[in-house]
Amino acid sequence: QQQVKQSPQSLIVQKGGISIINCAYENTAFDYFPWYQQFPGKGPALLIAIRPDVSEKKEGRFTISFNKSAKQFSLHIMDSQPGDSATYFCAAGSTNAGGTSYGKLTFGQGTILTVHP
């Protein structure tokens, strides 16, 4: 019930195309859904995050779509660039009883994105 399933494992996109990565979760207590970008040899960096009271959030070329009833969320990268080539992780967390923290994050397995020039 704590799992977050991510697909696809790898994705190849041409420059200028749209990259779409999907995640599904089971635990309805999750109320925070961030996406992280990781380059080789580096730590994950937060890209964008959403909470379940909205169905979509956009920041620049990155958009999260959230479907609460289906317990699914996805990352769309518009106008994909070679510099976007990295591993992307979705994650999910839940606010603790005191409302002060999301506590641990449960991560998906990751998607290796390659954008060809």
Added chain:
Amino acid sequence: NAGVMQNPRHLVRRRGQEARLRCSPMKGHSHVYWYRQLPEEGLKFMVYLQKENIIDESGMPKERFSAEFPKEGPSILRIQQVVRGDSAAYFCASSPLNRGGEAKNIQYFGAGTRLSVL
């Protein structure tokens, strides 16, 4: 404002030795999280600490692993009697205390410590 600092970046140990991984959170952050990443896998939660308190250690192996976040100084993840299966990248993240709003407790990650057990 410096980011989350982890050291060492690379650590090589022989089987049976001890490994100590250090994490200094971002300035003003009082929550620290440790995650482990095996090759080509996602990050797995290990432990969540606040100053002098372990809040959630549900992801920590029952034996050989321990973590602390003292009142002064960095957080330490300690692995005793390392085995080859401990080889992984260990990431620390930190978040601020009760910021509220959209920025509430976003976790910022360090660059990780890559542990190799020979």
